[in-house]
Amino acid sequence: METATLTSSFIGTSNRGFALYAQDEVRRLIPGTKCTELSDQEVFLMQCPISREEVIARFGAEEPIFVRHLHPVDATTELNRQESDLHRLAALVSREWSFRTGERLAIQVRKQDRLELPYSPAQVREALTDKLEQLFQIEPVPREAERIVSVYVTADTAYVGLSAPSDNLSDWAGGAVRFQREEDQISRAKFKLLEAEQEFGLDLAAFSNGLDIGAAPGGWTSLLLERGLRVTAIDPGDMHPSLVKHPKLTIYRRNARDVQFPPQSFDLLVCDMSWSPLQMAKLLIPLLDALRTGGTAIVTLKLMHGKPFQTVKDTSRTLAPYLELVRAKQLFHNRDEVTLFLIKR
Numbered sequence: 016m017e018t019a020t021l022t023s024s025f026i027g028t029s030n031r032g033f034a035l036y037a038q039d040e041v042r043r044l045i046p047g048t049k050c051t052e053l054s055d056q057e058v059f060l061m062q063c064p065i066s067r068e069e070v071i072a073r074f075g076a077e078e079p080i081f082v083r084h085l086h087p088v089d090a091t092t093e094l095n096r097q098e099s100d101l102h103r104l105a106a107l108v109s110r111e112w113s114f115r116t117g118e119r120l121a122i123q124v125r126k127q128d129r130l131e132l133p134y135s136p137a138q139v140r141e142a143l144t145d146k147l148e149q150l151f152q153i154e155p156v157p158r159e160a161e162r163i164v165s166v167y168v169t170a171d172t173a174y175v176g177l178s179a180p181s182d183n184l185s186d187w188a189g190g191a192v193r194f195q196r197e198e199d200q201i202s203r204a205k206f207k208l209l210e211a212e213q214e215f216g217l218d219l220a221a222f223s224n225g226l227d228i229g230a231a232p233g234g235w236t237s238l239l240l241e242r243g244l245r246v247t248a249i250d251p252g253d254m255h256p257s258l259v260k261h262p263k264l265t266i267y268r269r270n271a272r273d274v275q276f277p278p279q280s281f282d283l284l285v286c287d288m289s290w291s292p293l294q295m296a297k298l299l300i301p302l303l304d305a306l307r308t309g310g311t312a313i314v315t316l317k318l319m320h321g322k323p324f325q326t327v328k329d330t331s332r333t334l335a336p337y338l339e340l341v342r343a344k345q346l347f348h349n350r351d352e353v354t355l356f357l358i359k360r
C-alpha cells in the first residue's frame with residue numbers, strides 16, 4: 016500500500032545576521048528540515064518533512080527565539096524579471112484561492128535584498144490587490160487582516176502563500192514591526208519596550224509601580240509614564256530634561272549596585288543596561304526582592320560571544336531561583352540582543 020508523505024515549505028525570517036540560529040531552531044523543532052538561504056543571513060526557505068498544519072502547530076507550541084516570521088509556500092512561479100511577472104503573479108493568486116466578498120485581506124510582498132527588478136514590491140501588491148478586488152471584492156487592509164497573502168520574490172522565483180495572521184508568528188510583513196517615530200521621542204530604545212508589550216501580550220497600563228534599571232536617557236521610562244505608572248529610574252547617566260520634573264518619576268542618578276528598595280515595592284521591573292549578561296544578572300539579583308511576587312520583569316540580554324542559546328540558558332538559570340522565564344525573543348528592534356519576559360517567583 017502506498018503511503019502519502021506530507022511535506023511543506025515555508026519562508027522563514029530572522030533579524031539580519033541571525034538566520035543560522037533561526038535555522039538551528041527550525042531543525043530542532045522539525046528534524047530533517049532543509050534550509051536554503053535566500054537573503055543575506057535573514058531570509059531562508061524551509062523544506063519540512065511534515066505537513067503545513069503540523070509545522071504551524073509546532074511553532075505555536077514552542078515559540079522560537081530567533082525565527083521572527085514565517086509564511087507557508089503554497090505555490091511558486093517562475094519569474095522573468097519583466098513587467099509580465101505582475102500579471103503572472105496576479106493570475107496565480109486568483110487561480111489558487113477564492114476569497115469571500117468583503118474579506119479583510121493583507122497582501123505582503125517582499126523581495127530579496129539588493130535584487131534589481133523593473134517593478135517594486137509595492138507594484139506587485141497593487142497588481143494583486145486590483146485583481147482580487149475586481150474578482151472577489153476583497154477589502155485590502157495593511158493589518159488586522161483575516162488572512163494574509165505573502166509573496167517573496169527572488170531573481171527567478173516567487174514564493175506565494177495564504178495563511179491566517181496567527182500562523183505567521185507576526186502579522187507584520189517579514190515580522191518587521193514598524194512604530195511611528197514621535198517628534199519628541201527620547202530614544203529609539205522606546206521601540207523595544209513597545210514591541211515587547213505587543214509581542215508578550217502585556218498591558219503596561221495594568222501595572223502601577225515600575226522600576227527602570229539602566230534608564231537613561233529615558234525612552235522606556237517615558238513609555239511607562241505614558242501608560243500611567245509611577246516610575247523609579249536608576250542610571251548614573253542623565254535622564255532627558257523633558258522627564259526630570261515629571262510628578263510620577265523618581266530618579267536615582269546612581270549605579271544600580273548602590274541602591275536598595277523595600278521588599279515588594281514594584282509590580283514591574285524593566286532593565287535595559289546593555290551589559291554582559293553575567294554582570295547584569297549579578298547586579299539585578301539583589302534588587303529582585305523589591306519586585307512583588309508574581310510581578311513582571313522585562314530584561315534585554317546582550318549577546319556577547321556568538322553562543323546565544325547558551326547565553327539565554329545560562330542567564331535564565333542564574334535568575335531561576337528568583338524569576339521564572341516565560342519567553343525569550345529576539346525582537347525586531349533588538350540588535351545584538353534578545354528580550355526576556357520573566358515572572359517573579
Ligand SMILES: C[S@@+](CC[C@H](N)C(=O)[O-])C[C@H]1O[C@@H](n2cnc3c(N)ncnc32)[C@H](O)[C@@H]1O
Nearest residue numbers: 202204229231232233234235250270271287288
Ligand atoms: C541602552 S541604555 C538604556 C536606554 C533606555 N532603556 C532608554 O529607553 O532610553 C543603557 C543604560 O544603562 C546604564 N547603565 C549601565 N550600567 C549601569 C549600572 N550599573 N547601573 C545603572 N545604570 C547602568 C547606562 O548608563 C545607559 O544609560
